[in-house]
Amino acid sequence: MSFLTHLFPSHYYLDATSEVAFRHYIVQSTKNTMQRLVLLCVVLLVLFNLIDMSLGDNWFSLNNLTRLGIVLLLLIFLPCSFKLSAATYTQSWLALCALVIVLLNVTFYAAAQYFGKLGEGGPMVVAIALTAIPIFNVQQKILLWLLLLACLAFLKYCTATDTGWSVFYLSITILLCASWQRQLDILLRSQFKAVRLETQKAETDQLTGLFNRRSFEQRLQQKLQSLTPDQQLSLGLLDIDFFKRYNDHYGHLDGDLILVHISRLLSQDPNVLVVRFGGEEFILVEQHSSEQPPTLLSIPQQLFAQAHPHSQSPFGVVTASLGVVTIPYPAAHYSSSELMQLADSLLYRAKEQGRNQVQQQYITKQQDMAKQP
Known part of the structure; x- marks a missing residue:
C-alpha cells in the first residue's frame, strides 16, 4: 500500500x-x-x-x-x-x-x-x-x-x-x-x-522564528480589514526592561536565550500576531471580543512570574513594559504608522512610570488619534 x-x-x-x-x-x-x-x-x-x-x-x-x-x-x-x-x-x-x-x-x-x-x-x-x-x-x-x-x-x-x-x-x-x-x-x-x-x-526572524518587521505591514492590514463589528483590535509594542544591562552583565549568548524564551511566551496564544520589531522590541496584534480585554495585557505579569534572574534590574528578574492601543470596528482606515506611533507613546509612558507594566489607550474615533500623547 x-x-x-x-x-x-x-x-x-x-x-x-x-x-x-x-x-x-x-x-x-x-x-x-x-x-x-x-x-x-x-x-x-x-x-x-x-x-x-x-x-x-x-x-x-x-x-x-x-x-x-x-x-x-x-x-x-x-x-x-x-x-x-x-x-x-x-x-x-x-x-x-x-x-x-x-x-x-x-x-x-x-x-x-x-x-x-x-x-x-x-x-x-x-x-x-x-x-x-x-x-x-x-x-x-x-x-x-x-x-x-x-x-x-x-x-x-x-x-x-x-x-x-x-x-x-x-x-x-x-x-x-x-x-x-x-x-x-x-x-x-x-x-x-x-x-x-x-x-x-525572508519574513521570519532567524533567532526567534517570529515574523519580522518586513512581513508586519501586510499582516496588520489583513487583521484590520477582517475585523468584525463585535470585535476590537489591540496593537501592543513591548520592550524588555534594562536589556542592555542584561547583555553587558550576562553576555549576548544569554541575552539571545532570553529573547527566545520571551518569544515562546508571546507565541503561546495562536490568536496573537507576534512580530520581532528589532533588538528587544516586539509588536503584538490581537483581534478580540469587544466585551473582553485583550489577553496580551497579561504578558508583563506572565514574564515577571517566570522569574528569569536579572541582577542588574531593580526588579531582580527580567521584566517588560508594554504600550497597547485598542481600536474598534471599522478599523480598515487606520494606518500602521498611526497605531505604531501611539503604541510607542504609551510604551514610553510605561517606562516613565516605573517599567514592568502596561499602559493602554482606547480609541473611539479616528479623530482621537491626534489627541493622544
Missing part, C-alpha cells in the same frame, strides 16, 4: 497543510492558462467541424453535433468557474472533463461509422491533451485516462466499431504520460516548497 502511495506525489511529498496550500496556489496561478486551453479546444473543435463539412459531412451529423455540444459546455462553464473556491474549482473541472471524454467517444464512434474505421490518432491526442491541463495531479489524470480507455474498450468490444490498434496505442500513451506527469508533480511541489521556504526565511 505504501508503494502505491509513493507513486502519487500529492500523498507524500508535502505535508497535508502544505499540499492544500499548493493546490490553492496552482488553481490561482493557472486560471488564465485554463482559459486559454479552453478557448484553444473550442477553436479546434469548431475547426474539425468545418473540415468535416468541407469533406461532405452534414452539419447536423452525430459527429458535428457532439462537438458543438462540447463547445457549448466549455463556453458556459468557463465564466462560472472563476467564482468557485480552489477545491470546488478542481473537482468541477474534473467532472466536466469526464463528461467531455464521454462525449468525445461519441464522436469517435460517429467518425468510425462514417470512415469505416477509427484511427489511432484521435484517442492519443485526447490523452496527450489531458496532460496539458495544469490543475490536475497524476492520480486525477489517471482517472480521466482510464475513463478514456474504458470508453474506447466499450466501443471495441461492445459495438461493431473497428478500432484497429487504438486501445493498444492509447495504453502505451497513457503509461508514458502518467510517468511524465508524476515527474512534473514532483518538480512543481519541489519548486513550491523551495519558494515557500525562501519566503518564510
